[in-house]
Every structure is written in C-alpha cells, then in structure tokens.
Amino acid sequence: MIKWYLKIVGVAVFCFLSNVGMGQSEADSNERHVMVTMRMIGHEILLKSGDSTSRILPVQKQNDRYEIRFESEFEFDPVELVFTVDSVMLMAGMAGDYIVEVEQCETEEVVYSYEKGYLLTQDMVPCGGRKQPKDCYTIFISLLNSGAGFQTITESTTVDSSTIEKKESSSVFFYLLIGAVTGIGLILFMRRKKTEEVTPDSDVFLIGKYRFDKKNMKLISEEGKVDLTSKEADLLYMLYSSVNETLERDQILRVVWGDEGDYVGRTLDVFISKLRKKLEGDSTVKIINVRGVGYKLILGAED
Numbered sequence: 001m002i003k004w005y006l007k008i009v010g011v012a013v014f015c016f017l018s019n020v021g022m023g024q025s026e027a028d029s030n031e032r033h034v035m036v037t038m039r040m041i042g043h044e045i046l047l048k049s050g051d052s053t054s055r056i057l058p059v060q061k062q063n064d065r066y067e068i069r070f071e072s073e074f075e076f077d078p079v080e081l082v083f084t085v086d087s088v089m090l091m092a093g094m095a096g097d098y099i100v101e102v103e104q105c106e107t108e109e110v111v112y113s114y115e116k117g118y119l120l121t122q123d124m125v126p127c128g129g130r131k132q133p134k135d136c137y138t139i140f141i142s143l144l145n146s147g148a149g150f151q152t153i154t155e156s157t158t159v160d161s162s163t164i165e166k167k168e169s170s171s172v173f174f175y176l177l178i179g180a181v182t183g184i185g186l187i188l189f190m191r192r193k194k195t196e197e198v199t200p201d202s203d204v205f206l207i208g209k210y211r212f213d214k215k216n217m218k219l220i221s222e223e224g225k226v227d228l229t230s231k232e233a234d235l236l237y238m239l240y241s242s243v244n245e246t247l248e249r250d251q252i253l254r255v256v257w258g259d260e261g262d263y264v265g266r267t268l269d270v271f272i273s274k275l276r277k278k279l280e281g282d283s284t285v286k287i288i289n290v291r292g293v294g295y296k297l298i299l300g301a302e303d
Helices: 002-020 024-048 078-091 163-191 230-241 249-257 267-278
Strands: 060-062 065-068 074-076 098-104 110-116 132-135 137-143 204-207 210-213 218-221 224-227 246-248 285-290 294-299
Touching (some): 024 065, 024 074, 024 078, 024 137, 074 078, 078 249, 204 230, 210 230, 230 249, 230 267, 267 285
Antiparallel strands (some): 060 065, 098 110, 098 137, 204 210, 210 218, 246 294, 285 294
C-alpha cells in the first residue's frame, strides 16, 4: 500500500510542477503522450504479426491525423487490429472518437478502415474476418475530438453551458487534491506499514473491487488472490478492453483461441461461467449474455 501511495504522490508532484509552469506545457505533455501511444500501437501490431525486431519509423502528424509507418512488411487480421488499437487507446486513457485507416504503401489505397465512436450507437467495424496478406502498410489514426482524448468514457457524454465554469473551478480542486494526496503519502511513508507489493501498473487493471493482474493471471482483492488460467486471463482482458460493449462470440473465439482448434461450441460458455464465479464477490461486476450475439462486461452494475 505504501508503494502504491508513493506512486500517486510522485504523479501528483509531477502534475503540480507541470501545472505551475508555462501554460503550453500541458499541451506539450498531452502531445507526447499521444505520440507514445501511437508508437505503442505500432509495436503491438508488429508483435501480433510475429515480428519483435523490426522498427517502427518516426510517427508523423498532420492536424489530428497520425501516421504510423513500419520498417518491414507484415500481415494482419482486422479483428485483431481493432482489438489491439482499441486496447492500447483504452489503456492510454484516450477516450473519444477516432478513425483508423490502413493504406498500402505504394498505391496509397485504403485496404481497411473502421470508426470508433462513443457518440455512435454502434462502432463501425467492417470486414471482420478477411485477413490481409503480408505487405507494406501505413496506419493512419485520426482523432475526431482530441480535446476529450484523455478521459475514459463508458457512456455518452454531453457538454452544457456550465462546462467553462467547471474548468475554472477545477484548478482549485486540483491543488487541494494534490495537497491531500501528498499528505497521506508522507504519513504512510513515515509509518512504514508493511503491505502487499503490487505488480507494475501496465499489467494491473481495476475491475470493481478486484485488481486484475494479467501478467501473473490473478484476481486480487481484500479477501485474497484467485488464480486464473491463461485463457481465462485472455478472455477477461478482452472483455475489460471493451467494457460495457457487446463482443460477438465468433470474435472472442478468434482472438482468444485463434487457430488452435481446441475449442467446441460450449467452450466459451464454460469459461464465462468460470469467470462469473471468480468475480461473484463484487455484485457491481457482471458478465451478461446478449442473446444471439455474445457477451458484455458491465462495471458499476446495480444490484
């Protein structure tokens, strides 16, 4: 717990120093965050294609359109591409609307594209099962509302006339929060309580009262630890990456089980039942069956 609070204190101090500097520093920091996110998307796409050595070339930007180029050719499955891009964007906290386009390098022909939108009733993801052959591709990601790019949105969000007033008062709240968090962190540091060490944040996700440690395949809560199998961990991660959105059965089977061929019609249902059992300690976390379509992970569900 001490190390966890010290991390918060560190982030708080960094944010404080950033905010008392030049006004442009926040925009610069956000832009660097976006550029790192785009490179991480390129990195994950290459890993999915089995390439762990080729370079991702410098990311280029024109307005709110980012160009991700690669040193080597690769192949991709549209379903995995959508899952990879959306997962990285979600983990980076970049909620909002965006369009992803994949162009063939020489012809500049768009061979695949889709739109992700929190204001859409349904994401526009075409051609899910058509695998693209190995070739030179460039990926373009257009941020349609970059101003809202750094907040996680799970339900449709509206902006009213009070937004500006809220932004003006938020800075006061921010500094009060910094002081409170810093004070708590210093008190805990002085008392030196022995608590459980948490794995790196990049591998740990909050699901209700649980910490989902994907790397070590565990669900951690105050009641203790629950072990997950590799497939359970992959399945839970996929559901979490599209939280509050319905995932089709075939899409889940392709991404989690791939071409292994070791599943039958009821395999997914069995694994869903196992996950429900392991998450039953928190009534606000539910995996629901969307009849005839697939499954959806809901966080903050009412009893």
